[in-house]
Amino acid sequence: MLEPLIYELSTPGRPGHRFPDPDVPLADLPEGMIRQDLMLPELSELEVVRHFVRLSQLNHAIDTGFYPLGSCSMKYNPKVNEDAARLPGFAHSHPLQDPSTQQGSLAVMYSLQDWLKEVGGFAGISLQPAAGAHGELSGILMIRAYHRDRGQPQRNKILVPDSAHGTNPATTTMSGLRVVELPSDARGNVDLEALRAECDETLAGLMLTNPNTLGLFEERVQEVVRLVHDNGGLVYGDGANMNALLGVVRPGDLGFDVLHFNLHKTFSTPHGGGGPGAGPVGVRDLLVDYLPGPVAAELEPESEALPPLYGLVMPTKSIGRVKAFHGHFGMHVRAYAFIRSHGKPGMRAIAEHAVLNANYLLAGLRQSYRVPFDRRCMHEFVAEGRFEGVPEIHALDVSKRLMDYGFHPPTNYFPLIVREALMIEPTETESKPTLDAFIEAMKAIAEEAHSEPELLKGAPHGTPFGRLDEVQAAKQLVLCCRPAELERAAL
Template sequence: MPEPTIYELSSPGRAGVRFPEPDVPATPLPEGLLRKDLPLPELSELDVVRHFTHLSTKNYSIDGGFYPLGSCTMKYNPKINEETARLPGFTMTHPLQPIETVQGNLAMMYQLQEWLKEITGFAGITLQPAAGAQGELTGVLIMRAYHCSRGDVKRTKILIPDSAHGTNPASTAMSGMEVLSLPSDARGNIDLDALRAVCDDTLAGLMLTNPNTLGLFDEHVLDIVDIVHKAGGLVYGDGANLNALLGIVRPGDTGFDIMHLNLHKTFSTPHGGGGPGSGPVVVAKHLVDFLPTPVVTIIEEGNEEMPPLYGYATPTKSIGRIKSFNGHFGMLVRAYTYISMHGAEGLREIAELSVLNANYILARLKNIYHVPYDRICMHEFVAEGKWDDAPEVHALDIAKRLMDYNFHPPTNYFPLIVHEALMIEPTETESKQTLDTFIDAMVKIAEEAHTQPELLKEAPHNTPVGRLDEIKAAKELVLCCMLPETA
């Protein structure tokens, strides 16, 4: 049953909420500056509650099932995070309050800064960026500012492996830098010869996702960092895959200069159907002065009786402000809660079990689905969603068929360097039973692909709607509901 839109449910004169009458003498409204009509819907509270409850049932979610969604780290979002982030002491503070009145907020942010630096092995941090892509933009602007501050203005070239997320080149272009794509070698590592060949005095840096989007830890990471540094460039780490490294290795220790983290991947803050995320950026010592403003700092040291006074500072060569106020504060509370409940051993266990789960699925599927880079993987791996003896079946069909088995599809058609890619990341929070059921479904689908391919081509069969006509959507461009009277 299609759910009507809120405009279709609207009934003139209905109201969901009442507000008090003004308790002050009336002032006339400014004539000539008023709007004629306010065409918002009119519904009762129950209308609204039912509507959104109905809509929610049309969504797949982590609470409802397994998301083997490569590069997205769809782990369980602990419920306690939602409680702590909603504590009124946090939610009812205004971002411009005097610092003396928000010492709790600032102490929490300061501690989170310290923890994230410790976990990643870096010297400085900003909690400001609103998402991973904004973290990348911040990072590339910092790289640019670093070179410019040294008068090294011809360094405009940023190297990006062909397996990278699309945000890497897009963030680079937005920062006014030039993108140069780097090939991968036969084992899925960066091709070192290709890297050496393009390292010159125009090199600003390299953006490296490690483990990369094939789920592989680059076997030459120390050499890569060394080659880039020797050419005068900086090494940027895309932290999208940090889940596999918690307590295993600190990217700062291996020579990375800068990295963004995705709190909504690694540190369990929920994806919210497309955000909000949070993308803190950590930097090595030589880049601390370039961080965006403001950073949380200690203004007056504490002592045995008095806690320190926390406040804000602007780094001396700051790239400036990248959004309003103080980052996605609510997400920071969730990440703080999550780290506080894990400690050092708990974090290492996250990485170990996410890698165990990925390798377990890999081991059980690799004889059925072709795996182009067959090594021990980290937290994810990439298989091909096609068979020579079932030519009409594509990765997309496998993805859609998985929905009929109540699984969210893996990431497909990414990374671009694998044809018909299916990228599988189970995360550490899934049980062996869940993994086994998923593996069984994948095996079954591989059989169906050979015996009843039309089952896949027509899938999904059991969802609220079938495959939707994207061409019609893009051509007709119906982007908002028409009001009943204007329709």
């Protein structure tokens, strides 16, 4: 074990902090509420710090290395975002304060809504949803409310392409609607014939990711949108791949009725274990009244003497509140800082460099890896982790071997329409030398797959832990943290 559990580092009686003697009488805890079985670890502050710093050093993070995890936009999270989020006026504010005392926070929310409206081409934004899938749920509930409101509750069918994120069908089912899967055509686009066949009076809408999860721009997106609209449906946009579009194409202009943004992807707030996500939704005018709320609004315009007065308002036909208080406000501040530090021209540069970097990697890897649907990619692409003559090598083995070269693996086995999928997304923040080093590592692994396949099967060799037993990990779930003694006793 490289680092023991914190319970194993415990020394009975060792305090982390010594409290001053009380100057008031002590109140004893009620007898029946004192537990002896908690076995809380007892360590000094220094021991705690060293334990967690050591653990953090076992990890791979965007701050330690390249992280080309497709569909996740693992870009650098600028530290100025953290500075902004820690400004005392933001960090120490409380959502139950009187709005007159949180005008600065409300102004940030209002301005962020404005920016997202602008880059998305939308009429309204709600910052409430806590993450991407939560934004999806909010969006589909809005579509459902819209149809019911218009006396068309029979519209209960949501079309989802087979290249969609797995959350799309899950969202639909959770909203009480019906999922119908649409196949992709030979170029990786939505199959228009299959779409036409599903256009009937039960159509509630279509969920579309553009660029799709193959990293390809839907070449006939406007025709797809028109078909759905002509048949009374609405179009939901999964904004997970907005990094390819920023400042270049606005989903609202393409006809998308609602779209979620992933602030933790496109707008550089921490992703994964680094912090909570945030999944604001943007809508065209026909859905503005249905937005989850409250949303930030300008209650009184700026005058000569006073700045504008901001407040929170509930849209008239809102699907309701989907998150406590203001959503993940700390993430709103970080995303706002990111947007303001790039400005308008910077938004477009983000997309251009993200797409350029992905195409550079694709060009460098095309000779060593099979690429189905090989056409100009957007911010990511999908290659196959399998090789002629060595059927025992899978995408997982390529990924594990990459860790020995110091890189985080790409997304594996997604989308499902590609065999042994390796989904690679470099983002805009990586330099050419980093991309070159990654290409070299991938080429070396492709050669090893033929010359020394056991090197891949046994990988990783140089990480703190070797190959983990994924089957056992999935079957024997340990769902809560308990002291090691109890855990062992339970087995």
